[in-house]
Amino acid sequence: MLIVENLSLRFGGRKLFDNVNLKFVPGHCYGIIGANGAGKSTFLRILSGELEPTTGEVFLEKGRRMSVLKQDHYAFDKYNVLDTVIMGNPRLYEIMKLKDELYAKDDFNDEDGIKAAELEGEFSQLNGWEAESDASKLLQSLSIPEDQHFMMMSELNGREKVRVFLAQALFGNPDVLILDEPTNDLDIKSVSWLEEFLINYQGSVIVVSHDRHFLNNVCTYIADVDFGAIKLYTGNYDFWYQSSELALTLMRDQNKKKEEKVKELQAFIQRFSANASKSKQATSRKKLLDKIVIEDIQPSNRKYPFIHFKPEREAGNDILLLDDFCAEYEGEKVIDRLRFTVNKGDKIAFIGNEHGISTLFSILAGEGEALSGLAKFGITITREYFPKDNSVFFENCNLSLIDWMRQFSKDDSENYIRGFLGKMLFSGEEALKSANVLSGGEKVRCMFSKMMLTTANFLIFDQPTNHLDLEAITALNNAMNDFPGNILFTTHDRELAQTVANRIIEIKDDGSFIDRPCTYDEYLEMNL
Ligand SMILES: Nc1ncnc2c1ncn2[C@@H]1O[C@H](COP(=O)(O)OP(=O)(O)O)[C@@H](O)[C@H]1O
Numbered sequence: 066m067l068i069v070e071n072l073s074l075r076f077g078g079r080k081l082f083d084n085v086n087l088k089f090v091p092g093h094c095y096g097i098i099g100a101n102g103a104g105k106s107t108f109l110r111i112l113s114g115e116l117e118p119t120t121g122e123v124f125l126e127k128g129r130r131m132s133v134l135k136q137d138h139y140a141f142d143k144y145n146v147l148d149t150v151i152m153g154n155p156r157l158y159e160i161m162k163l164k165d166e167l168y169a170k171d172d173f174n175d176e177d178g179i180k181a182a183e184l185e186g187e188f189s190q191l192n193g194w195e196a197e198s199d200a201s202k203l204l205q206s207l208s209i210p211e212d213q214h215f216m217m218m219s220e221l222n223g224r225e226k227v228r229v230f231l232a233q234a235l236f237g238n239p240d241v242l243i244l245d246e247p248t249n250d251l252d253i254k255s256v257s258w259l260e261e262f263l264i265n266y267q268g269s270v271i272v273v274s275h276d277r278h279f280l281n282n283v284c285t286y287i288a289d290v291d292f293g294a295i296k297l298y299t300g301n302y303d304f305w306y307q308s309s310e311l312a313l314t315l316m317r318d319q320n321k322k323k324e325e326k327v328k329e330l331q332a333f334i335q336r337f338s339a340n341a342s343k344s345k346q347a348t349s350r351k352k353l354l355d356k357i358v359i360e361d362i363q364p365s366n367r368k369y370p371f372i373h374f375k376p377e378r379e380a381g382n383d384i385l386l387l388d389d390f391c392a393e394y395e396g397e398k399v400i401d402r403l404r405f406t407v408n409k410g411d412k413i414a415f416i417g418n419e420h421g422i423s424t425l426f427s428i429l430a431g432e433g434e435a436l437s438g439l440a441k442f443g444i445t446i447t448r449e450y451f452p453k454d455n456s457v458f459f460e461n462c463n464l465s466l467i468d469w470m471r472q473f474s475k476d477d478s479e480n481y482i483r484g485f486l487g488k489m490l491f492s493g494e495e496a497l498k499s500a501n502v503l504s505g506g507e508k509v510r511c512m513f514s515k516m517m518l519t520t521a522n523f524l525i526f527d528q529p530t531n532h533l534d535l536e537a538i539t540a541l542n543n544a545m546n547d548f549p550g551n552i553l554f555t556t557h558d559r560e561l562a563q564t565v566a567n568r569i570i571e572i573k574d575d576g577s578f579i580d581r582p583c584t585y586d587e588y589l590e591m592n593l
């Protein structure tokens with residue numbers, strides 16, 4: 066058990082946390098959510114002891130071990146991969162080194178013998194004999210093959226290191242596991258494996274993530290960091306989102322009688338419990354959900370951007386046809402004889418080779434040339450493109466946000482444009498900021514406003530969720546679901562892919578493709 070008492074933190078004059086009291090118990094997974102800069106990473110650093118709070122304390126139950134996912138990619142460069150994983154249990158690693166030193170001594174005396182016996186005892190208590198094979202198994206589960214286990218960490222690339230650090234954090238069954246955005250940079254196979262691992266994990270997990278699929282699958286509590294407080298809610302992310310939205314509408318609806326509100330909330334809890342009990346982790350989840358009480362449900366005070374794409378005209382029957390389409394990226398063929406026809410209502414998620422997909426999307430958006438083949442849009446189709454890299458729109462641009470938006474608007478009155486900026490949560494003074502000072506997430510919100518202004522009926526999105534917080538991702542997800550036209554998109558957000566796409570096209574590394582009329586999860590089931 067990990068207990069946080071009267072915790073406050075101040076950075077200079079700014080209060081980040083004020084009097085936070087929480088308990089983290091074994092068998093549960095706590096998903097930490099909150100806006101960019103709310104203090105999620107800082108909170109984890111306090112829990113792990115890396116940072117001293119201004120007031121209050123963190124207690125870890127005696128004899129328990131805490132493990133933290135490492136963020137510094139270079140810290141282990143002079144160790145090999147297998148040792149790096151074993152160092153996840155520092156005491157065990159220390160014993161191994163002490164033993165080696167003792168046995169290497171030329172003048173091994175009686176005293177050394179006693180010392181060695183002690184170390185051997187502790188070593189086997191910590192499952193030392195299985196350490197190497199356990200570490201090796203973890204690495205292989207995360208697709209680090211055996212021939213890399215004795216390589217130096219410095220020889221691995223960033224994505225490989227991330228998986229080794231994850232194995233290090235999980236090694237040797239720690240009692241408390243602290244993970245800050247562990248699914249960033251992981252491939253889908255590793256994310257699925259991690260989800261499964263955490264569902265079956267006996268200790269407490271405390272994890273910051275923007276990945277809704279992950280939060281929904283593994284979390285039994287959501288901890289919301291907002292306005293200096295950290296509030297704990299039972300259930301997963303979807304439950305938190307939907308119940309707090311429902312509570313908000315009920316609260317706004319002043320005329321509703323109290324009993325009626327209670328009934329609505331109860332019905333909601335029941336529906337959620339029924340769905341959750343069908344899922345993989347039914348038993349533990351179910352036990353937990355019995356405990357949800359109405360008072361736990363509180364209206365959200367989060368602000369969601371309002372995203373809505375409305376086509377000016379409906380598309381005809383001819384939408385887009387590709388035949389024998391080939392394209393290159395940096396001299397390499399990344400799309401090879403691609404052919405497909407887009408049907409009415411198709412929302413297609415592209416997965417696989419990212420260079421191939423980005424190249425295809427930019428050509429379809431009219432920003433590049435195919436090597437050969439045909440790509441033909443219907444006469445009624447109007448396109449709008451969200452590029453992965455939006456820097457050309459913002460670099461060296463010192464227009465105010467209002468003037469920036471005016472470039473794309475048919476109606477150039479300030480009121481009209483402010484309306485759009487307001488929907489994207491830029492109000493008042495904010496709308497006068499210069500376009501080149503925006504953060505990554507703010508730029509993406511501007512790009513959505515631009516897309517909303519142009520009223521196209523065919524949308525192309527290349528990784529739209531990068532840099533976005535959970536609120537903006539959820540708002541985008543709803544907008545893509547509601548859009549009546551066609552969408553081609555690619556994303557790392559599994560929930561977005563699963564809930565929007567009715568068709569999947571995989572682009573393989575050799576440029577070949579697979580085209581299936583199914584959901585993302587169905588596709589994974591067939592192909593993982
Ligand atoms: N050492 C520090 N001194 C002053 N401010 C800091 C320090 N570390 C973080 N901050 C600020 O505290 C806030 C919370 O940061 P962080 O915990 O990284 O947020 P997030 O919720 O995005 O993980 C940010 O505004 C950040 O700039």
Ligand SMILES: [Mg+2]
Nearest residue numbers: 105106107273
């Ligand atoms: Mg952070």
